[in-house]
Amino acid sequence: MEGVLSRQRQELERMKNQHDQYTKELQIIRDQKPVLESQLIDSHSVEKELEEKIIQAVKLLITFKEKRDKVQIEHEKAIKEINGLRKLVDEDAANLQKLQFFAFSFSEIGEATRDFDPSWKIGDGIYGSVYKGILRHLKVAIKMLPSCGSQGHVEFERKAWVLSKVRHPNLVTLIGTCPESKSLIYEYLGNGSLEDHFACQGKTPPLSWQTRIKIASEICSVLIFLHSSRPCIIHGNLKPTNILLDDNFVSKLSDLSVYCLIPKMRTELT
Structure with missing residues (x-):
């Protein structure tokens, strides 16, 4: 009986210790409950913020997609416009190719300028006068250089031919010459010179x-x-008078090294 009683006491003591242990753990859990509840509330708040951010991200993605589609459409439209402009440039180049570089007669120059009609004069300076004209169905600008020096027709044509080979999108194209009158024939630019636009303030925008x-x-x-x-x-x-503008206000430089074609003036300048 004493042995049984001793075992029961030991079992009772074990159960008491276990109960105390469970009681302590329960108290710890009770102490942690507010913290866990606070963390749970924070988690719900973070979850809500993440949901809102996801919604905003989706909206932003939709906006970017719409902008991308719009840019794509504008890109395709720009490519079409560029191709159209290239076609126009090719057509202009084809027209210029017909008059790649020729020596025109004085009679052709006279006819193109209506016998040098004063109303067709578009410029005047130390390097000669400039007339607009229609030469072989193409609008041109004809620069009449001063008659000075002993330079022959062949030398004049050679120098002008060399200058005509210098090509750049912002250089006025030299189409040909008239050796008889020491004239240079350029492409015609319809918007005048930069000087014209500075001098006509109030008359033109x-x-x-x-x-x-x-x-x-x-x-x-x-x-x-x-x-x-x-x-x-x-x-x-x-x-400014030698900076010409085309119909799209693209600037082109004229009179490239024209002084080289006038020996006397070149000597005076040097």
Whole structure:
């Protein structure tokens, strides 16, 4: 009986210790309950924020997709416009190719300018007068150089031919010459010179700053091209009257090294 009683006491003691242990653990859990509840609330709040962010991300993705589709459409439209412009450029080049570089007679020059009608004169300076004209169904600008020096027709044509081979999008194209009258035939640009637009403030809309900056950039580009050529090419007469504008206000530099075609003036300048 004493042995049984001893075992029961031991079992009772074990159960008491186990009960105390469970009681302590339960108290710890009760103490941790507010913290866990707070963490649960925070988790719900974070979950809600993440849901809102996901919704915003989806909306942003839809917006980006719409913008991408719009840009794609504009890109395709721009490509079509570029192809159209290329076609026009090719057509213009084909027209210019018909008059690639020719020697015209004085009678042709006279007929093209209506016998040098004063109303057709579009420029005048130390390097000669400029007339607009219609030459072989193409609008041209004809520069009549001063008659000075002893340079022959062959030498004049050779120098002009060399200058005609210098090509750049912002250089006026030299189409041909008239050796009899020491004339140069250029492509015609319908918007006049930069000087014309500066001098006609109030009569014509002023050039926007964007257009002015574009013109300055184009002139810098062509000058860099000329100066980096081998041998280096010097324009020799850069000024607003020699910066011409086409119908789209693309600037082109004219009178490239024209002083080289007038021996006497070249000597005076040097």
